[in-house]
Amino acid sequence: MFSWGSGSRSHPGWPARVGPLHVAAGDVALRPVKMRDGADWSDLRIRNQDFLVPWEPTSDGNWAARHHRSSWPALYSVLKAEAKRGAVLPFVIEVDGRYVGQLTIGNVQRGAVRNAWIGYWVDRAQTGRGIATAAVALGVDHAFGPVGLHRLEATVQPANGASRAVLTKVGFRHEGMLERYMDVNGRWRDHDLFALTTEEIAGSAAENLVRSGRAGFR
Numbered sequence: 001m002f003s004w005g006s007g008s009r010s011h012p013g014w015p016a017r018v019g020p021l022h023v024a025a026g027d028v029a030l031r032p033v034k035m036r037d038g039a040d041w042s043d044l045r046i047r048n049q050d051f052l053v054p055w056e057p058t059s060d061g062n063w064a065a066r067h068h069r070s071s072w073p074a075l076y077s078v079l080k081a082e083a084k085r086g087a088v089l090p091f092v093i094e095v096d097g098r099y100v101g102q103l104t105i106g107n108v109q110r111g112a113v114r115n116a117w118i119g120y121w122v123d124r125a126q127t128g129r130g131i132a133t134a135a136v137a138l139g140v141d142h143a144f145g146p147v148g149l150h151r152l153e154a155t156v157q158p159a160n161g162a163s164r165a166v167l168t169k170v171g172f173r174h175e176g177m178l179e180r181y182m183d184v185n186g187r188w189r190d191h192d193l194f195a196l197t198t199e200e201i202a203g204s205a206a207e208n209l210v211r212s213g214r215a216g217f218r
């Protein structure tokens, strides 16, 4: 059963459940972050420090301290407030109901632009089994459907082959290079800009994955 879940009226699309989509790893779904995610979030973020640091924005403070479970309530409160404002859609990526990563749609712009960025990470132990590709496809369909956006952007470092592969599989197009775009791991790093607009998705991104044999509906 494939469902979009429900959205708030003032800012459609959050909170909502999206999916599931079946891939090699199991059933992939998106659900809103919750206050009770602190332990899972902390465990995965601390275990994946070396895996995530090369790709994530530089931030003050020690990684372990920033990702201690006691840091989650404050982060969750900010995410929830931004989500209520309609600026961010923060999702947990679940596989068979287990927290394996996060997907965020951010800087949501309305009016004549209707654009946002999409970003994601997955527990290293779970990678290579189609999870991020399914999650991004679900995120795209949600953004272009219930949320009402027209365009999504993703910025990726040239060396991030796995993330580039995910975006390409979902149909994102390379638009250009953003030089010294983001402070990542202590240095200004060039990023490739990928984008996708509604016109480029015939039907839905999830349906396209299913048609290509990379995923199935439950």
Ligand code: ACO
Pocket (backbone or CB within 6 Å): 051, 052, 055, 118, 119, 120, 121, 122, 123, 126, 127, 128, 129, 130, 131, 132, 133, 134, 154, 155, 156, 157, 160, 161, 162, 163, 165, 166
């Ligand atoms: N070069 C090229 N392709 C690669 C590489 C590489 N070095 N490593 C893996 N791949 C391919 C895999 O073969 C697979 O493609 P395939 O299905 O055609 O074989 C693809 O990358 C990965 O697809 P998934 O299995 O759907 O993705 P996964 O669940 O493994 O998650 C992710 C990918 C999210 C990038 C994960 O590696 C991760 O969390 N990395 C660290 C954080 C990160 O980089 N996040 C993205 C930042 S950029 C952004 O958010 C827009």
